[in-house]
Amino acid sequence: MALHGKIETTLELKSSAEKFYKVWRSQSFHVPxxxxxxxQGVEIHAGDWETVGSIRIWQYTIVDRNS
Structure with a gap:
């Protein structure tokens, strides 16, 4: 079963916008x-870490702040 939706958050960065973008674009294996x-993890499903259109599988936890 696939879950589709949109997740948004706000956070304060202690780095430049360029460095943040580089990590999310081509070095997302560092994020966990x-x-x-x-x-908890990110893996390549198709493609590689650098190529536009590559498919990455993310394992993450959603925290409900209302409970």
Whole structure:
């Protein structure tokens, strides 16, 4: 079963916008190391880390702040 939707959040960065974009675009395998509480892993399903259109599988936890 697939879940479709939109997730938004606001956070304060301690880096430049260019460095943040580079990590999300081509170095997303680093994200679980820095946000392990919320993002447990990311894997390549098709393509690679650099190519536009590559498919990545993200394992993450959604925290309901209302409960």
């Amino acid at each position: 190391k820095h946000a392990s509480k919320h993002i």
